Amino acid sequence: MKIGIVGQGAIGSLFAYYFKTLSPVLLVKNIDVPARTIIGLTRESTLLDFAKQPVHNPFTNNAEPYIFDFLLITVKGYQLAELISQLRPWVARQTRLVIVQNGMGGAQMLAAHFPQNLIYAGTTTDAVYASATDTFQISAQGRLDIGPLWNMLDPTQYAPKPCKHKTVNWQHEKSLLDSLLRFHPFVMYHQDVSDALYTKLAINGVINPLTAVLQIKNGQLRQYPEKVAALKKEIFAVYKANDITFFEQALSHAIDIVIEATSENWSSMCQDVKYKRLSENETVLGFLSNMAKSKNLYTPVITELYQRLRLLDASHSSASLANDTD
Ligand SMILES: NC(=O)C1=CN([C@@H]2O[C@H](COP(=O)(O)OP(=O)(O)OC[C@H]3O[C@@H](n4cnc5c(N)ncnc54)[C@H](OP(=O)(O)O)[C@@H]3O)[C@@H](O)[C@H]2O)C=CC1
Numbered sequence: 001m002k003i004g005i006v007g008q009g010a011i012g013s014l015f016a017y018y019f020k021t022l023s024p025v026l027l028v029k030n031i032d033v034p035a036r037t038i039i040g041l042t043r044e045s046t047l048l049d050f051a052k053q054p055v056h057n058p059f060t061n062n063a064e065p066y067i068f069d070f071l072l073i074t075v076k077g078y079q080l081a082e083l084i085s086q087l088r089p090w091v092a093r094q095t096r097l098v099i100v101q102n103g104m105g106g107a108q109m110l111a112a113h114f115p116q117n118l119i120y121a122g123t124t125t126d127a128v129y130a131s132a133t134d135t136f137q138i139s140a141q142g143r144l145d146i147g148p149l150w151n152m153l154d155p156t157q158y159a160p161k162p163c164k165h166k167t168v169n170w171q172h173e174k175s176l177l178d179s180l181l182r183f184h185p186f187v188m189y190h191q192d193v194s195d196a197l198y199t200k201l202a203i204n205g206v207i208n209p210l211t212a213v214l215q216i217k218n219g220q221l222r223q224y225p226e227k228v229a230a231l232k233k234e235i236f237a238v239y240k241a242n243d244i245t246f247f248e249q250a251l252s253h254a255i256d257i258v259i260e261a262t263s264e265n266w267s268s269m270c271q272d273v274k275y276k277r278l279s280e281n282e283t284v285l286g287f288l289s290n291m292a293k294s295k296n297l298y299t300p301v302i303t304e305l306y307q308r309l310r311l312l313d314a315s316h317s318s319a320s321l322a323n324d325t326d
């Protein structure tokens with residue numbers, strides 16, 4: 001089984017570590033950067049020294065090693081559009097795309113560009129951060145929820161040919177997927193993964209923006225119960241208006257559990273703001289905000305946080321442009 005992983009970031013490195021015995025190929029921006037090291041929960045470290053290929057400069061010969069069965073995509077939401085423009089040569093007819101991101105919309109974007117390929121969408125509660133240059137630390141081993149995108153989206157939006165023409169050998173597909181997923185220590189396969197994605201969207205929709213604008217650890221949200229409650233209330237109203245099936249108390253509890261379980265963590269958005277990087281505001285609050293707008297729903301808390309993060313993102317992207325031209 002041939003696996004490609006796009007990106008050598010935190011989650012890409014975690015997956016390279018999980019799939020190390022399969023010698024994945026890393027599709028990266030720059031092959032000259034050193035191999036990354038990942039440190040596990042028990043402090044053992046592993047050098048992720050696998051074959052690398054520049055994603056923007058596809059192979060011209062010896063193509064066979066680069067016909068992937070699975071291509072795992074673990075870039076940030078705002079990096080996906082540029083990646084898609086570079087990805088075509090790496091996606092063979094039989095290549096399954098597996099996208100694991102926070103926020104929503106990425107899988108839909110992939111489906112629009114690769115309508116004939118089987119696409120799986122996932123979300124993870126694994127937690128990994130850069131502890132030093134080229135080194136990642138696993139800080140929590142979570143769960144990977146994954147499922148076929150063609151069961152989640154409307155067939156008018158995405159119906160890959162092999163499903164439409166019933167040419168998929170489901171036995172083979174199941175056994176390939178099984179071989180992939182058994183490498184993760186805690187994986188849940190869903191026939192319809194949308195519940196898992198909307199649950200994670202609600203978790204990220206509450207924790208990430210609040211911790212980002214307040215610059216606090218996740219656990220410090222305990223000191224802001226009114227802000228947490230107001231945001232939950234609006235997200236639940238958005239889900240209700242959009243006919244997303246959920247149980248209010250259970251979802252509220254799920255959010256509280258993640259706040260507790262990751263209390264010592266700085267959320268990804270909090271760190272993005274701190275280090276003046278772009279955040280995933282558009283695919284988290286932007287997505288929720290669009291869902292609200294589509295139903296003419298008034299969501300002042302979401303809107304206010306979304307606008308604040310938008311301004312921060314705008315200042316961070318102009319600062320990085322200025323640095324690039326220095
Ligand atoms: N880290 C975590 O603990 C968790 C992360 N997630 C989610 O997983 C996703 C990935 O996050 P994370 O791994 O933390 O992010 P990172 O920024 O650490 O990793 C993204 C990587 O992708 C690379 N990349 C971007 N565009 C391209 C491209 N066109 N070609 C090749 N490589 C590219 C980036 O390179 P460069 O840096 O040079 O731009 C970077 O190395 C996000 O949606 C995040 O919210 C979910 C749960 C937990």
Ligand SMILES: CC(C)(CO)C(=O)C(=O)O
Nearest residue numbers: 207262265266267268269
């Ligand atoms: C689960 C949580 C909120 C952990 O911090 C996360 O996914 C993130 O930081 O993006």
